[in-house]
Amino acid sequence: MLSVRGLTKIYGDRADTKAGGVRDFSFELPPGTFFTLLGPSGCGKTTTLRCIAGLERPDSGRIRIGDITLHDSETGTTVPMNRRGIGMVFQSYAIWPHMTVFENVAFPLRVAKDRRYTREEIRTLVDEALGTVGLGGYADRPATRLSGGQQQRVALARAIVHKPRLLLLDEPLSNLDASLREEMRIELRRLQQQIGLTTVYVTHDQAEALAMSDLIAVMIQGRVAQMDEPRAIYFRPANEFVASFIGAANLLHGICDSAAEPGDTGAVALDDGGRIGCIFPAGGVAGRAVTVSLRPESLTIAPRVDRMDPGLNTLAGTVVAGSFLGGSARYDVQVNQRILRVTAPSDLIFPNGSAVSLRFSLDSAVVVG
Amino acid sequence: MNIGAADPRVIIAAGVGTVLVALMVPPLWMLMQDSVTTTDAFGDITGLTLQHFHKLVTEKRALLSLWNSLVFAAGSTGLSLLAGGVLAWLVERTNAPLKVLAYLVAIISMGTPYVLHVIAWLFLLGKVGPLNDLWRQLTGETGVLFNVNSMAGMILIEGFLWSPLVFLLLGTTFRAANADMEEAARMSGASVLDTLRRISLPLAMPSLLALALFVFIRAIGGFEVPALVGMPGRIYVLTTDVYESTISMPPDLGHAAAFSVVMVAIVAVLLAFYGRLSKNAERYHSITGKGYRPRPFDLGRGRWIAGGLIVLNFVVVLLLPLLTLAWMSLLPFLRSISLAGFASLTLKNYRAVFTAQGYVDLAINSLLVAAGAATAIMAITALAGWIAGRNGPGGRILDQLATVSLVFPGICLGVAVMEVWLRVPLPVYGTLWIIGIAYVIRYMPFGMRYVYSGVLQLHRELEEAAGVAGAGTLTTLRRVVAPLLTPSLVAGWLFIFLIANKELAIAVLLASPHSQVIAVAIFDQWVNGQGGELAAFGLIWTVLMTIIATLFFVLTRRGGVDVHGN
Numbered sequence: 001m002l003s004v005r006g007l008t009k010i011y012g013d014r015a016d017t018k019a020g021g022v023r024d025f026s027f028e029l030p031p032g033t034f035f036t037l038l039g040p041s042g043c044g045k046t047t048t049l050r051c052i053a054g055l056e057r058p059d060s061g062r063i064r065i066g067d068i069t070l071h072d073s074e075t076g077t078t079v080p081m082n083r084r085g086i087g088m089v090f091q092s093y094a095i096w097p098h099m100t101v102f103e104n105v106a107f108p109l110r111v112a113k114d115r116r117y118t119r120e121e122i123r124t125l126v127d128e129a130l131g132t133v134g135l136g137g138y139a140d141r142p143a144t145r146l147s148g149g150q151q152q153r154v155a156l157a158r159a160i161v162h163k164p165r166l167l168l169l170d171e172p173l174s175n176l177d178a179s180l181r182e183e184m185r186i187e188l189r190r191l192q193q194q195i196g197l198t199t200v201y202v203t204h205d206q207a208e209a210l211a212m213s214d215l216i217a218v219m220i221q222g223r224v225a226q227m228d229e230p231r232a233i234y235f236r237p238a239n240e241f242v243a244s245f246i247g248a249a250n251l252l253h254g255i256c257d258s259a260a261e262p263g264d265t266g267a268v269a270l271d272d273g274g275r276i277g278c279i280f281p282a283g284g285v286a287g288r289a290v291t292v293s294l295r296p297e298s299l300t301i302a303p304r305v306d307r308m309d310p311g312l313n314t315l316a317g318t319v320v321a322g323s324f325l326g327g328s329a330r331y332d333v334q335v336n337q338r339i340l341r342v343t344a345p346s347d348l349i350f351p352n353g354s355a356v357s358l359r360f361s362l363d364s365a366v367v368v369g
Numbered sequence: 370m371n372i373g374a375a376d377p378r379v380i381i382a383a384g385v386g387t388v389l390v391a392l393m394v395p396p397l398w399m400l401m402q403d404s405v406t407t408t409d410a411f412g413d414i415t416g417l418t419l420q421h422f423h424k425l426v427t428e429k430r431a432l433l434s435l436w437n438s439l440v441f442a443a444g445s446t447g448l449s450l451l452a453g454g455v456l457a458w459l460v461e462r463t464n465a466p467l468k469v470l471a472y473l474v475a476i477i478s479m480g481t482p483y484v485l486h487v488i489a490w491l492f493l494l495g496k497v498g499p500l501n502d503l504w505r506q507l508t509g510e511t512g513v514l515f516n517v518n519s520m521a522g523m524i525l526i527e528g529f530l531w532s533p534l535v536f537l538l539l540g541t542t543f544r545a546a547n548a549d550m551e552e553a554a555r556m557s558g559a560s561v562l563d564t565l566r567r568i569s570l571p572l573a574m575p576s577l578l579a580l581a582l583f584v585f586i587r588a589i590g591g592f593e594v595p596a597l598v599g600m601p602g603r604i605y606v607l608t609t610d611v612y613e614s615t616i617s618m619p620p621d622l623g624h625a626a627a628f629s630v631v632m633v634a635i636v637a638v639l640l641a642f643y644g645r646l647s648k649n650a651e652r653y654h655s656i657t658g659k660g661y662r663p664r665p666f667d668l669g670r671g672r673w674i675a676g677g678l679i680v681l682n683f684v685v686v687l688l689l690p691l692l693t694l695a696w697m698s699l700l701p702f703l704r705s706i707s708l709a710g711f712a713s714l715t716l717k718n719y720r721a722v723f724t725a726q727g728y729v730d731l732a733i734n735s736l737l738v739a740a741g742a743a744t745a746i747m748a749i750t751a752l753a754g755w756i757a758g759r760n761g762p763g764g765r766i767l768d769q770l771a772t773v774s775l776v777f778p779g780i781c782l783g784v785a786v787m788e789v790w791l792r793v794p795l796p797v798y799g800t801l802w803i804i805g806i807a808y809v810i811r812y813m814p815f816g817m818r819y820v821y822s823g824v825l826q827l828h829r830e831l832e833e834a835a836g837v838a839g840a841g842t843l844t845t846l847r848r849v850v851a852p853l854l855t856p857s858l859v860a861g862w863l864f865i866f867l868i869a870n871k872e873l874a875i876a877v878l879l880a881s882p883h884s885q886v887i888a889v890a891i892f893d894q895w896v897n898g899q900g901g902e903l904a905a906f907g908l909i910w911t912v913l914m915t916i917i918a919t920l921f922f923v924l925t926r927r928g929g930v931d932v933h934g935n
Binding site: 087 | 554560571
């Protein structure tokens with residue numbers, strides 16, 4: 001459906017590897033995919049989106065929807081943004097204050113170049129779009145008298161009213177307050193599945209990305225750090241950056257003890273003592289320095305016992321700080337020279353100084369690099 | 370805090386209020402009194418009458434002046450909005466080249482006295498000027514292609530005079546506009562033109578209307594163009610009518626006052642509309658995105674046409690007038706631009722400017738009065754604006770008192786201040802003091818706007834934190850408010866300093882041979898035919914003011930202070 005090849009757009013000096021923009025980005029999306037570009041600010045996610053929209057001109061690369069080429073730097077073809085047939089929701093919603101809700105949503109139909117819509121068609125399509133986003137009955141309201149969430153829905157209705165081939169969403173939830181954001185997250189995903197529209201979503205919020213996406217590209221400094229489905233991104237981070245950006249991973253450093261095939265488990269001798277079994281998604285070479293990612297919630301905390309469970313890693317440590325978070329509790333546990341963060345059920349209580357054992361399965365310890 | 374002790378803010382408000390009343394009320398009162406009374410030869414009131422107003426509605430000439438004023442103001446507003454508006458859009462919202470030229474025009478115009486610009490234009494378009502000269506040579510005719518002393522000439526020159534300001538003010542509007550709004554239209558399938566017509570223009574409309582009204586008000590009160598361009602062609606508007614009846618012998622002050630009252634009333638009504646319009650404009654600004662960054666339209670090949678327009682504006686509004694002045698300043702006497710003229714080029718005029726004591730005194734006088742007035746205004750409005758911005762005691766009244774003089778066209782204020790100080794037994798009339806006082810009254814609203822918006826930008830908690838930390842009102846004012854307000858105060862000061870040196874209307878009736886200021890001196894010299902020296906002096910002055918204008922521009926840009934202070 002959407003195919004992007006070698007997309008590059010650099011702001012400023014091309015030779016400067018820290019310059020903002022996106023570098024050599026390629027991906028293919030099957031129809032109906034909810035694809036999320038996730039990363040910290042300045043990682044190139046918005047640039048990618050704006051290139052697809054036609055708001056920026058790529059330095060090089062090719063963008064196609066189906067068999068229609070939107071941009072190809074080699075042949076020099078570029079379809080102007082207003083002829084791309086793409087719907088977009090802006091971060092600020094960009095609801096025009098001098099129009100009613102109806103006129104805002106009807107706008108794409110009124111300015112359409114490929115066909116003229118009759119008054120009845122416009123009315124039907126706008127009502128349908130407003131109904132879809134749950135704003136039936138708001139048509140005649142002035143756009144200045146809408147709450148943030150309502151503006152968001154109007155922007156969405158405007159983006160889908162002309163049945164676009166592709167929907168682009170630029171951090172659409174970042175201006176909403178927390179509770180509304182969670183509600184809209186579910187709502188957006190439901191709508192997208194209902195319409196079956198291929199969607200590219202930009203966000204810096206990992207929870208949004210994990211909850212909504214079929215496919216996530218984690219980006220850093222203009223490059224893709226990992227592109228995979230949400231579970232894989234979370235449980236099998238490909239590198240240190242992804243491990244620490246998604247969830248708060250504990251990163252342990254050590255030396256690979258024995259060679260391992262990709263996907264197999266192997267052993268790592270930790271730098272500050274101890275030895276743990278890990279999974280090597282990309283295989284391991286004996287003697288090489290590695291980093292292991294360990295999720296706080298995959299660690300089980302219990303009073304210290306000097307017993308090794310077969311098939312489980314065990315580390316001995318001491319609680320140095322604990323905080324009660326309601327649904328869970330967080331402990332900082334000192335293990336040898338380092339502090340590990342542990343998420344535990346909130347009914348377990350370990351005062352500071354408690355001697356504890358941390359246990360975790362072999363495949364929850366992932367070698368990330 | 371002691372219970373029962375007076376709130377220091379009340380004392381400040383009372384003090385500032387007294388000063389404002391003493392400044393603002395007498396001129397207004399005097400105008401109204403003069404317009405309905407008859408006086409004897411000594412200026413003492415002899416009776417009440419409505420004859421001045423009666424004459425206004427019955428005399429054909431009076432009605433004609435009113436009509437001319439409206440045509441003149443409407444025409445020049447339209448022209449300056451078109452020229453300045455297109456320029457502002459090109460510079461702020463597109464990728465047109467050579468943008469820096471537009472700013473150059475705006476900055477240098479900000480420092481040039483209006484009267485100097487007008488003179489350059491008069492020469493350019495005048496009978497012996499290059500335009501008509503060229504036409505005569507091309508056609509062999511003996512007449513003129515364009516008679517500058519006509520309504521068309523007045524509108525043209527006044528329009529060019531205002532276009533730099535329109536450019537700056539609309540530029541602010543376009544810059545503040547949320548680019549997402551336009552991009553959303555483009556993504557919805559609209560072309561550039563569709564986007565302009567259906568989104569950009571309607572969104573800018575409230576600001577545009579407010580600005581149009583603002584320029585219209587200023588043009589109604591405009592004096593330089595009507596006096597220099599209109600009067601020689603016997604085209605009178607309200608301001609020149611007031612001027613003539615004041616300087617005629619014997620002066621007809623009743624007539625001038627009645628006319629002034631009419632103008633003040635017109636302006637007051639327009640200002641009320643303006644207030645509502647600008648509120649409306651703000652309403653549209655309420656929906657803006659967080660992720661704002663300026664993203665200009667790509668004009669494609671059209672950007673070179675846009676660049677051409679920017680160059681044209683630069684040439685027409687700045688370069689031609691400056692070159693004209695340079696030409697005038699280098700000739701021993703005024704003559705048309707020709708090869709023969711180059712032979713007689715001389716620096717005599719420049720030598721005269723630097724050696725004759727008169728010019729140096731004049732420059733010092735002008736700078737002193739403008740600086741003094743700006744300082745007095747900022748001192749008063751720093752207190753008044755702070756109390757008004759924080760809804761302190763009597764804040765609304767102070768705000769209205771400080772801005773009431775907006776209703777005075779400059780020439781009317783001149784009449785009123787003259788009348789007031791002729792009756793006060795203090796030796797103020799005929800000195801620089803009276804000009805300074807008139808400046809203070811006239812430009813007080815600008816100072817107020819700068820301070821007021823500056824105060825609104827200061828978070829109230831900054832002051833509350835000082836209070837909680839144990840500072841009293843005065844200490845908070847001195848240690849917290851004043852330092853934080855400094856950018857606004859300096860910007861306001863520079864703006865007033867610049868505009869006071871630029872405008873002619875207020876001082877023209879108040880200056881005497883011993884108390885001249887720059888704009889009046891240039892005006893007098895032009896009327897007396899001393900074009901060369903005045904051009905030389907004017908150019909030197911323009912350089913000086915441009916430096917100050919640049920300072921102002923850099924400061925307001927960086928601090929984000931509104932440029933116009935209205």
